[in-house]
Amino acid sequence: xxxxxxxxxxxxxxxxxxxxxxxxxxxxxxxxxxxxxxxxxxxxxxxxxxxxxxxxxxxxxxxxxxxxxxxxxxxxxxxxxxxxxxxxxxxxxxxxxxxxxxxxxxxxxxxxxxxxxxxxxxxxxxxxxxxxxxxxxxxxxxxxxxxxxxxxxxxxxxxxxxxxxxxxxxxxxxxxxxxxxxxxxxxxxxxxxxxxxxxxxxxxxxxxxxxxxxxxxxxxxxxxxxxxxxxxxxxxxxxxxxxxxxxxxxxxxxxxxxxxxxxxxxxxxxxxxxxxxxxxxxxxxxxxxxxxxxxxxxxxxxxxxxxxxxxxxxxxxxxxxxxxxxxxxxxxxxxxxxxxxxxxxxxxxxxxxxxxxxxxxxxxxxxxxxxxxxxxxxxxxxxxxxxxxxxxxxxxxxxxxxxxxxxxxxxxxxxxxxxxxxxxxxxxxxxxxxxxxxxxxxx
Amino acid sequence: xxxxxxxxxxxxxxxxxxxxxxxxxxxxxxxxxxxxxxxxxxxxxxxxxxxxxxxxxxxxxxxxxxxxxxxxxxxxxxxxxxxxxxxxxxxxxxxxxxxxxxxxxxxxxxxxxxxxxxxxxxxxxxxxxxxxxxxxxxxxxxxxxxxxxxxxxxxxxxxxxxxxxxxxxxxxxxxxxxxxxxxxxxxxxxxxxxxxxxxxxxxxxxxxxxxxxxxxxxxxxxxxxxxxxxxxxxxxxxxxxxxxx
Numbered sequence: 001x002x003x004x005x006x007x008x009x010x011x012x013x014x015x016x017x018x019x020x021x022x023x024x025x026x027x028x029x030x031x032x033x034x035x036x037x038x039x040x041x042x043x044x045x046x047x048x049x050x051x052x053x054x055x056x057x058x059x060x061x062x063x064x065x066x067x068x069x070x071x072x073x074x075x076x077x078x079x080x081x082x083x084x085x086x087x088x089x090x091x092x093x094x095x096x097x098x099x100x101x102x103x104x105x106x107x108x109x110x111x112x113x114x115x116x117x118x119x120x121x122x123x124x125x126x127x128x129x130x131x132x133x134x135x136x137x138x139x140x141x142x143x144x145x146x147x148x149x150x151x152x153x154x155x156x157x158x159x160x161x162x163x164x165x166x167x168x169x170x171x172x173x174x175x176x177x178x179x180x181x182x183x184x185x186x187x188x189x190x191x192x193x194x195x196x197x198x199x200x201x202x203x204x205x206x207x208x209x210x211x212x213x214x215x216x217x218x219x220x221x222x223x224x225x226x227x228x229x230x231x232x233x234x235x236x237x238x239x240x241x242x243x244x245x246x247x248x249x250x251x252x253x254x255x256x257x258x259x260x261x262x263x264x265x266x267x268x269x270x271x272x273x274x275x276x277x278x279x280x281x282x283x284x285x286x287x288x289x290x291x292x293x294x295x296x297x298x299x300x301x302x303x304x305x306x307x308x309x310x311x312x313x314x315x316x317x318x319x320x321x322x323x324x325x326x327x328x329x330x331x332x333x334x335x336x337x338x339x340x341x342x343x344x345x346x347x348x349x350x351x352x353x354x355x356x357x358x359x360x361x362x363x364x365x366x367x368x369x370x371x372x373x374x375x376x377x378x379x380x381x382x383x384x385x386x387x388x389x390x391x392x393x394x395x396x397x398x399x400x401x402x403x404x405x406x407x408x409x410x411x412x413x414x415x416x417x418x419x420x421x422x423x424x425x426x427x428x429x430x431x432x433x434x435x436x437x438x439x440x441x442x443x
Numbered sequence: 444x445x446x447x448x449x450x451x452x453x454x455x456x457x458x459x460x461x462x463x464x465x466x467x468x469x470x471x472x473x474x475x476x477x478x479x480x481x482x483x484x485x486x487x488x489x490x491x492x493x494x495x496x497x498x499x500x501x502x503x504x505x506x507x508x509x510x511x512x513x514x515x516x517x518x519x520x521x522x523x524x525x526x527x528x529x530x531x532x533x534x535x536x537x538x539x540x541x542x543x544x545x546x547x548x549x550x551x552x553x554x555x556x557x558x559x560x561x562x563x564x565x566x567x568x569x570x571x572x573x574x575x576x577x578x579x580x581x582x583x584x585x586x587x588x589x590x591x592x593x594x595x596x597x598x599x600x601x602x603x604x605x606x607x608x609x610x611x612x613x614x615x616x617x618x619x620x621x622x623x624x625x626x627x628x629x630x631x632x633x634x635x636x637x638x639x640x641x642x643x644x645x646x647x648x649x650x651x652x653x654x655x656x657x658x659x660x661x662x663x664x665x666x667x668x669x670x671x672x673x674x675x676x677x678x679x680x681x682x683x684x685x686x687x688x
Binding site for chain 2: 367371374377380384385387388389
């Protein structure tokens with residue numbers, strides 16, 4: 001038996017086929033999990049993942065965290081909150097009893113409510129998510145409402161005695177002309193485990209969704225995440241991902257611009273260090289005319305870590321007026337660290353403006369020396385330059401509590417290297433003569 | 444205060460400084476002039492601790508061996524270098540940088556650090572004196588600054604840090620006459636009995652406004668002539684060649 005088949009034997013429920021998901025079960029049975037021959041899995045070490053004996057997670061197993069732990073690990077952003085622990089909804093940790101007008105939040109095990117997913121390109125792990133997952137979060141925004149408070153979905157991996165596999169599912173449906181912000185946090189205290197998450201987003205005409213995806217799972221985690229977005233005419237999707245956690249993390253985003261005039265802006269920050277491996281796969285498909293898309297991904301790769309970015313832009317025939325841009329910038333701090341960047345353009349139409357740019361570089365020695373001649377220690381100078389490099393992505397987050405959470409998350413993550421230094425930026429931010437955003441102006 | 448003995452420096456096998464001797468006492472302002480390629484900038488870089496040079500000889504500040512210290516420890520020991528080409532650092536706010544620098548040095552000297560409010564008040568006062576736009580505090584360090592703004596930002600740092608020894612590497616280059624006057628006033632204001640300054644320059648313009656106690660000619664890696672302030676103007680007339688008889 002191949003490692004792939006063995007893993008499926010363990011993870012797919014014995015009583016399958018799951019009645020709600022016959023297609024996914026059949027697809028999985030016929031095609032199995034991806035292999036390293038699949039181009040989009042090139043930089044994810046499947047052999048290492050398949051070598052781990054993951055066990056199927058039963059609902060309600062594991063130690064429940066308390067509210068303070070959830071706040072510390074993922075921030076408290078003041079709006080509705082839906083909390084899952086090892087894939088199971090926990091009402092006691094959630095805040096969805098009172099919701100803003102036009103907002104529905106629920107956690108359902110009835111996966112029939114999951115919308116059909118025209119964006120999804122067939123994928124074994126996503127099929128496994130559908131077949132083996134438990135509860136899913138569903139966020140539904142009515143038409144013509146502006147939701148100011150961010151809606152927060154937390155997936156917490158709790159400590160367990162075995163290497164469990166959990167399959168978080170999130171569905172976000174935004175109605176015509178509405179505007180909302182959704183934050184998804186993947187966090188936890190678990191050691192070796194698999195989080196295999198799928199987020200499905202459907203944006204109706206002329207709506208706007210800001211979506212932040214924060215992956216800061218424990219260092220032993222294997223995280224496989226997929227975000228599939230379908231945008232209808234005139235809709236806007238602002239998606240940003242922040243990855244600091246997991247031993248192996250694959251973050252995939254697949255956006256289909258299905259209606260004319262839709263706009264997508266994707267950004268990503270990933271900071272692998274130690275022996276971490278962070279792989280980012282982005283697909284933006286221009287299926288309709290006059291759509292705009294922009295991708296900005298930044299990596300800081302340290303120690304023996306590896307950070308990868310593959311950015312695919314697909315412009316379908318019979319579309320006009322496409323405007324699509326992609327930028328990937330990687331900072332490599334050590335000779336043993338590795339960064340890969342792979343633009344992947346398929347332009348099948350004529351009337352297209354499409355640019356892509358990739359840089360892989362090191363810290364600016366001139367800037368380091370300059371800072372040091374001003375009394376700044378070498379280590380602090382390095383961390384100042386690293387934080388300057390990724391600062392624009394954090395500054396772009398409009399939710400202040402999330403911005404603060406990310407800043408402290410990044411500082412803590414980098415602290416292994418930059419131990420013993422505190423920056424006094426936080427104190428400077430308190431100054432009211434100059435707006436905080438201006439303190440670190442970005443080009 | 445600053446004592447340099449038989450300082451030699453080479454980079455990539457090429458010797459730039461070939462046994463330089465220089466002593467500057469507290470309260471004195473010295474100027475070094477010399478043709479391009481004489482080693483003027485190498486001298487400032489080596490004193491500030493730039494890596495990549497092979498260095499021998501000695502350089503002490505208040506009796507402390509500078510050459511074994513890291514660049515940041517030299518700054519804490521009292522050395523300040525105003526860069527000929529101040530470095531642009533996109534993404535690092537100028538105010539954050541200035542305060543981090545000032546507090547790092549104050550901490551190193553065992554002085555109390557300034558909080559954000561104290562710092563801002565001080566910085567604004569110093570900027571006013573240098574005729575600097577306070578908006579430069581909220582930009583990235585030197586990023587998109589004009590040549591004059593960069594040089595003023597260097598002098599601003601010097602006035603905030605109050606070093607024991609300030610080296611100004613062609614701080615006058617690229618300045619128009621008004622900017623030069625403002626910068627010179629800033630430098631002159633720092634002149635004090637317990638501080639020494641070394642101005643590296645091509646032109647005597649700055650030396651008309653900040654009159655040095657001594658002028659040295661650096662040529663082919665050595666100090667070849669030393670004189671009073673009048674030497675600067677003599678050099679302008681006759682060049683850096685051999686001493687006229």
